[in-house]
Amino acid sequence: MNDTNDINDTTVSAETRARIIPIxxxxxxxxxxxxxxxxxxxxxxxxxxxxGELLRRYWHPVGLAADANDTPRKVRVLGEDLILFRDKxxxxxxxxxxxxxxxxSLYYGKVEENGIRCCYHGWLFDVEGHCMEQPCxxxxxxxxxxxxxxxxxxxxxxxxVWAYLGPPDKKPVLPRYxxxxxxxxxxxxxxxxxxxxxxxxxxIPCNWLQHYENLVDPFHVVILxxxxxxxxxxxxxxxxxxxxxxxxxxxxRTVSLRKLADGKTLRRISEAGLPTLRxxxxxxxxRYGMVExxxxxxxxDDHSFRIYTVGRVHAVGDLVKVRSRLNGKLWEDLTEEExxxxxxxxxxxxxxxxxxxHSEEHLxxxxxxxxxxxxLLQKQLDALTEGKDxxxxxFDTATPPVHFSAGNFLGN
Numbered sequence: 001m002n003d004t005n006d007i008n009d010t011t012v013s014a015e016t017r018a019r020i021i022p023i024x025x026x027x028x029x030x031x032x033x034x035x036x037x038x039x040x041x042x043x044x045x046x047x048x049x050x051x052g053e054l055l056r057r058y059w060h061p062v063g064l065a066a067d068a069n070d071t072p073r074k075v076r077v078l079g080e081d082l083i084l085f086r087d088k089x090x091x092x093x094x095x096x097x098x099x100x101x102x103x104x105s106l107y108y109g110k111v112e113e114n115g116i117r118c119c120y121h122g123w124l125f126d127v128e129g130h131c132m133e134q135p136c137x138x139x140x141x142x143x144x145x146x147x148x149x150x151x152x153x154x155x156x157x158x159x160x161v162w163a164y165l166g167p168p169d170k171k172p173v174l175p176r177y178x179x180x181x182x183x184x185x186x187x188x189x190x191x192x193x194x195x196x197x198x199x200x201x202x203x204i205p206c207n208w209l210q211h212y213e214n215l216v217d218p219f220h221v222v223i224l225x226x227x228x229x230x231x232x233x234x235x236x237x238x239x240x241x242x243x244x245x246x247x248x249x250x251x252x253r254t255v256s257l258r259k260l261a262d263g264k265t266l267r268r269i270s271e272a273g274l275p276t277l278r279x280x281x282x283x284x285x286x287r288y289g290m291v292e293x294x295x296x297x298x299x300x301d302d303h304s305f306r307i308y309t310v311g312r313v314h315a316v317g318d319l320v321k322v323r324s325r326l327n328g329k330l331w332e333d334l335t336e337e338e339x340x341x342x343x344x345x346x347x348x349x350x351x352x353x354x355x356x357x358h359s360e361e362h363l364x365x366x367x368x369x370x371x372x373x374x375x376l377l378q379k380q381l382d383a384l385t386e387g388k389d390x391x392x393x394x395f396d397t398a399t400p401p402v403h404f405s406a407g408n409f410l411g412n
Contacts, residue, residue: 036357036359036360037357037358037359038207038355038356038357038358038359039209039358039374041378041381042209042374042377042378043207043208043209043302043355044302045078045079045208045299045301045302046078046079046301046302047078047079047080050381050384051377051381052078052079053166053384054275054377054380054381054384054390055078055275055276055299056078056164056165056166056167057166057167057170057172057275057384057389057390057393058164058166058172058274058275058390058392058393059155059162059163059164059172059174059175060077060078060162060163060164060165060275060276060296060298061160061161061162061296061298061308062075062077062082062084062094062154062161062162062163062298063075063084063160063161063193064159064160064161064191064192064193064308065156065159065160065161065191067084067161067193068084068085068086068092068093068154068156068161069085069086069111070085070086070087070088070111071085071111072084072085072106072107072108072109072111072116073085074097074107075094076300076301077163077165077298077299077300078165078299078300078301079299079300079301079302080165081097082094082095082096082097082152082163083095083096083097083105083106083107083109083116084161085109085111085116086111087111087112087113087114087115087116087126087127088111088112088113089113089114091127092127092154092156092161093115093116093126093127093128093151093154094151094152094153094154094161094163095116095125095127095129095149095150095151095152096149096150096151099118099120099123099149100123100125100129100131100147100148100149100150101118101120101121101123101134101147102120102121104118104119104120106118106125106149112124114126114132115127115132117133121134121135121136122134122135122136123135123141123144123147125149125151127151127154128151129148129149129150129151130145130148130149131144131145131147131148131149132144134147152164152165153168153171155174157174157176158180158189158191158310159189159190159191159310160191160308160310162174170389172389172393172394172395173394173395173396173397173399175392175394175399175401175402176401176402177294177401177402177404178290178400178401178402178403178404179290179291179292179293179294179312179404179406180294180310180312180401181401182290183312184312186314187312187313187314188312188313188314189310189311189312189313190310190311190313190316190317190318190319191308191309191310192308192309192310192311192319192320193306193307193308193309194307194309194320194323195306195307196293196295196307196309196319196320196322196323197278197280197295197307197309197345198211198306198307198345198346199324199331199344199345199346199347199349200331200344200345200346200347200350201331201332201346202306203300203304203305203306204304204305204306204307204346204349204350205303205304205350205354206303206304206305206349206350206352206353206354206355206356207299207302207303207305207354207355207356208276208297208298208299208305209356210349210350210352210355210356211297211305211307211345211349212272212276212297212373213272213370213373213374214345214349215254215270215271215272215278215279215280215373216245216252216254216270216272216369216370216372216373217366217367217369217370218241218243218254218256218268218270218369219240219241219243219366220348221237221283222237222238222239222240222241224343224344224345224348225237225283225324225344226238228343234283234284234285236258236260236266236285237258237283237285239258239259239260241256241257241258241268242256242257242258243255243256243257243366243369245368245369245372247372247376248271248405249391249392250273250274250391250392250402251271251272251273251274251277251279251376251404252271252272252369252372252373252376253269253270253271253405253406254269254270254271254369255267255268255269256268256269256270263412264410264411264412265410265411265412266285266408266409266410267408267409267410267411268281268407268408268409269281269405269406269407269409270291270406271404271405271406272373273392273402273404274376274380274390274391274392275390275392276296276297276298276299277294277295277296277297278294278295278296278297278307278309279291279294279404279406280293280295280406281406281407281408282322282408283322284322285408287408288407288408288409288410289407289408289409290404290406290407291404291406291407292311292312293309293310293311293312293319294309294310294311294404295307295308295309296308296309302354302355303354303355324344324345326338326342326343326344327341327342331344331346379391
């Protein structure tokens with residue numbers, strides 16, 4: 001028997017059937033939501049990936065100078081596990097962890113005058129991977145010259161150890177930076193590995209791009225850092241700025257203008273520099289002029305990063321004094337409820353997921369800087385595909401220090 005309430009009944013007209021149930025219902029629920037995706041070419045940093053190969057054309061900090069000592073240290077950089085050490089003649093070294101003999105980890109090795117010795121059979125490798133001794137072999141290893149432990153070039157600068165993980169024939173000069181070279185009387189450089197600016201612990205469990213893009217987003221300062229979780233910096237930063245962006249030689253610049261109560265204008269310039277630089281003036285506006293510090297966002301792997309920072313200071317510990325406080329506490333001292341109630345950069349970025357779902361974004365006019373930064377990165381990826389060198393690398397030792405225009409400036 002037919003039931004006129006059955007929409008499959010052939011006696012019900014198409015018009016009636018359409019009124020009973022639409023062909024497609026747009027209810028806005030999450031039911032049937034397609035799988036999310038992310039921009040792999042910008043986020044994945046392993047060897048052989050587009051971004052991984054781009055980042056391997058630059059130098060990256062892999063530790064503080066003090067981290068390279070006679071105790072082997074595990075480091076993870078761009079998805080690679082490595083061992084950092086300093087031989088007893090003072091040379092830093094960065095090698096693959098598994099001994100070229102039979103694979104025992106050099107983490108358990110012994111650092112000596114001329115290198116690191118494997119705990120298993122005593123093979124000794126210098127800081128460039130040359131096998132110096134094979135003590136169990138006749139004559140100390142007649143063929144030892146044919147064995148080389150995989151290694152990477154390292155240099156020291158600004159109190160940090162830097163590594164180049166790219167093709168040897170494309171190794172650039174380790175760059176210097178003007179804002180760290182020009183010191184005023186009483187200033188000296190201080191290096192820090194606690195991810196200053198990351199808003200959380202030293203190792204932050206999400207993709208590096210989530211933090212890097214944050215550098216060109218001045219509007220979150222007004223909401224997240226000034227009104228939502230209380231005044232984390234200074235009251236001037238709570239003012240809604242007039243913002244413009246532009247692309248410099250090797251960065252995306254953000255220029256924010258704030259009209260102050262005394263009639264003056266705070267002009268704040270920040271930059272996201274290639275390859276991973278944080279060129280961010282102090283949000284506490286303690287002094288005016290060029291940026292006081294630089295930070296390097298080091299991708300540990302696809303799902304974590306840390307930040308190394310070097311700044312001009314007048315006293316030991318000045319760098320860490322800029323760390324944000326939420327509800328009057330440092331991040332690590334907050335309870336879980338306080339983290340929920342007073343979120344900062346860490347909560348906002350890590351909560352996007354291990355890698356943000358770019359397919360779900362709805363970018364708006366205030367996200368123009370993010371679009372520009374992604375295009376700048378893509379331009380470098382395209383350059384590599386075309387056999388060109390990316391921006392910001394130089395092979396000339398006479399290259400002058402890199403200049404950034406970032407800073408806090410006060411005017412009428």
